Amino acid sequence: xxxxxRKFGKFLPKEEEGWQxxxxxxxxxxxxxxxxxxxxxRGKFFMRREVPQEKKLAFKLLIDLSSFMKKENKAINALKAxxxxxxxxxxxxxxxxxxxxxxxxxxxxSFDEDYKQVKSKLLNLPNLLGGGTNxxxxxxxxxxxxxxFCKKDHLRGVLIAFLDGEPTRGLKGxxxxxxxxxxxxxxxxxxxxxxxEKNYIEEYFEGTGIRISEVS
Numbered sequence: 001x002x003x004x005x006r007k008f009g010k011f012l013p014k015e016e017e018g019w020q021x022x023x024x025x026x027x028x029x030x031x032x033x034x035x036x037x038x039x040x041x042r043g044k045f046f047m048r049r050e051v052p053q054e055k056k057l058a059f060k061l062l063i064d065l066s067s068f069m070k071k072e073n074k075a076i077n078a079l080k081a082x083x084x085x086x087x088x089x090x091x092x093x094x095x096x097x098x099x100x101x102x103x104x105x106x107x108x109x110s111f112d113e114d115y116k117q118v119k120s121k122l123l124n125l126p127n128l129l130g131g132g133t134n135x136x137x138x139x140x141x142x143x144x145x146x147x148x149f150c151k152k153d154h155l156r157g158v159l160i161a162f163l164d165g166e167p168t169r170g171l172k173g174x175x176x177x178x179x180x181x182x183x184x185x186x187x188x189x190x191x192x193x194x195x196x197e198k199n200y201i202e203e204y205f206e207g208t209g210i211r212i213s214e215v216s
Contacts, residue, residue: 021047058111058155059089059096060146064163065125066102066133071164075126077194078162081212083122085160090115095155097145098122101138102131103169111149135163135204136170136179143183150187157187164193166200176204184208 021030026046033045063082069075082098089096098109098118108125109118142159150157171179183189193201193211201209 020049021045023048056155057094058146058150058153058157059085059094060142060157060159061085061096061098062138062142062159062161062163063098063100063125064102064133064135064138064161065100065128065130066164066168067130068133068164068166070129072194074164074194075129077212078192079122079125081192081194082162086115086119086122095149095153097149099138099142099145100125100128101134102129103134104131105134105138105141132168133164133166134169135161135167136176139179139183139189143186143189147186159183159187159189160192161190162192162194163201167204177206180204180206 021033022044023046024044026048028047028049030045030047037043037045061082063078065075069078086096086098095111096109096115097107097111099105099107108121109115138161139159142161146157146159149155167176170176180189189205189208191201191205191209193209194213201211203209
């Protein structure tokens with residue numbers, strides 16, 4: 001997990017490097033301020049480089065508990081991947097929320113809940129498998145929750161779904177692809193498919209769909 005944490009940390013966005021004005025000394029001159037500073041005989045027209053700071057991200061994690069996840073131990077591998085992300089995000093002090101879905105969507109952890117208090121519920125997920133797959137509902141509810149939280153706390157959001165990828169309820173085909181593209185206009189959306197059998201991750205998540213045979 002420590003190795004994953006180090007690698008993951010490298011991808012965290014940083015604020016763009018900038019220059020702050022109104023200094024009496026510095027390496028760069030703000031020529032616009034010279035016009036104001038010279039007439040009043042003051043020399044605060046230098047600029048200094050701002051040190052870029054890491055920006056916090058907020059994550060919405062979705063995990064598929066439909067009947068399709070019973071094949072190839074997909075549920076177990078998806079759970080391992082989910083737990084790896086949760087442990088890493090918790091260690092990095094990144095806010096995250098978790099929901100599970102099949103035909104319906106239910107919350108496992110809100111952004112304000114302590115991860116350690118809900119971890120036991122996650123370990124019980126393989127016992128809850130069953131039903132169809134409504135990816136549309138999961139994405140809509142997940143993105144809405146993420147968007148509201150990010151606006152409130154002025155954070156950037158990322159939505160990650162661990163799933164089989166084959167919807168049996170709600171939108172399908174081009175309609176579902178269009179929905180995913182629409183949500184991507186607000187924040188990054190990543191689909192993680194598990195198992196060696198064909199799934200629909202690449203089809204619906206297009207350039208941000210990842211398929212893995214096993215977590216290792």
